[in-house]
Amino acid sequence: MEVASRQFDTALFDVDGTLIDSNAAHAEAWAQALQDHHTRVDVARIRPLIGKGGDKLLCEVVGIEEDSPTGRSIRQRKKQIFAKSLPGLRPTHGARELLEHLLGQDVTLGTATSADDSELGQLLRQAGIDDLIHLRASNDDAGESKPDPDIVKAALARTKGRPEVTVMIGDTPHDIEAAGRAGVASIALRCGGYWSDTDLKNAIAVFDDPAHLLKALRKA
Numbered sequence: 001m002e003v004a005s006r007q008f009d010t011a012l013f014d015v016d017g018t019l020i021d022s023n024a025a026h027a028e029a030w031a032q033a034l035q036d037h038h039t040r041v042d043v044a045r046i047r048p049l050i051g052k053g054g055d056k057l058l059c060e061v062v063g064i065e066e067d068s069p070t071g072r073s074i075r076q077r078k079k080q081i082f083a084k085s086l087p088g089l090r091p092t093h094g095a096r097e098l099l100e101h102l103l104g105q106d107v108t109l110g111t112a113t114s115a116d117d118s119e120l121g122q123l124l125r126q127a128g129i130d131d132l133i134h135l136r137a138s139n140d141d142a143g144e145s146k147p148d149p150d151i152v153k154a155a156l157a158r159t160k161g162r163p164e165v166t167v168m169i170g171d172t173p174h175d176i177e178a179a180g181r182a183g184v185a186s187i188a189l190r191c192g193g194y195w196s197d198t199d200l201k202n203a204i205a206v207f208d209d210p211a212h213l214l215k216a217l218r219k220a
Contacts, residue, residue, distance in 0.1 A: 053145020
C-alpha cells in the first residue's frame with residue numbers, strides 16, 4: 001500500500017467510526033448509562049471523548065474510576081444499551097472493499113481498538129468484515145487505553161508489523177496520537193464525524209471514508 005509516496009505493508013484499523021458508523025451510538029449509550037446512575041451529562045460533552053478508552057472517558061466526564069463499583073456498574077449498563085443499538089449500525093462507506101483491496105495487495109491487517117474483545121467481535125460481524133481481519137488487538141490487550149500507545153503496540157506485536165512500514169487508519173485525534181506515540185504513521189478518515197481536518201492534522205493524509213481512501217490507493 002502506498003500513500004503520499006510512503007510504502008506500508010501492515011495496516012492497523014480502529015473500528016468504531018472507521019469501519020462501522022457507531023460513534024454516535026456510543027456517545028448516546030454513555031449518556032443514558034450515566035443518567036440511569038443519576039448523573040446527567042449532555043451527549044455533546046461525551047462525543048469528543050469517543051475513541052478514548054472508557055476508563056479515561058469516565059474519569060474525564062464525571063471523575064469516576066472505571067474499576068470502582070460505580071464505574072463497573074455504569075460500564076455494564078452502557079454495554080447493555082449499546083448492544084441494543086448494534087443491530088441498526090452499518091459499515092462505513094467502502095469498508096469491506098478497502099479491506100479486500102489491501103488483502104489483495106498482501107497488506108497484513110490488524111485492529112487497534114478501544115473496544116474490548118467481546119464487543120470487537122460483535123462490531124466486526126455487524127460491519128460484515130469479521131472474516132477479513134483475524135489479527136486483533138483490543139482494549140483487553142493494553143495496560144493503558146488510547147490515546148496512550150499500548151493498543152497500537154499490542155497490534156504491532158500481534159501482526160508482527162514494523163512501525164516504519166505500518167500505518168494506523170482511524171477517525172479521531174486519539175487514534176493519531178496513539179499511533180504517533182508508538183512510532184506509527186496514521187491516516188485519518190472523516191466518517192467518524194465531529195472532528196475537523198485541523199483536529200486530524202497530524203495524520204499523513206485525511207480521506208472522507210474507506211471508499212475515498214480506496215479510490216486514492218487505486219490511482220497510486
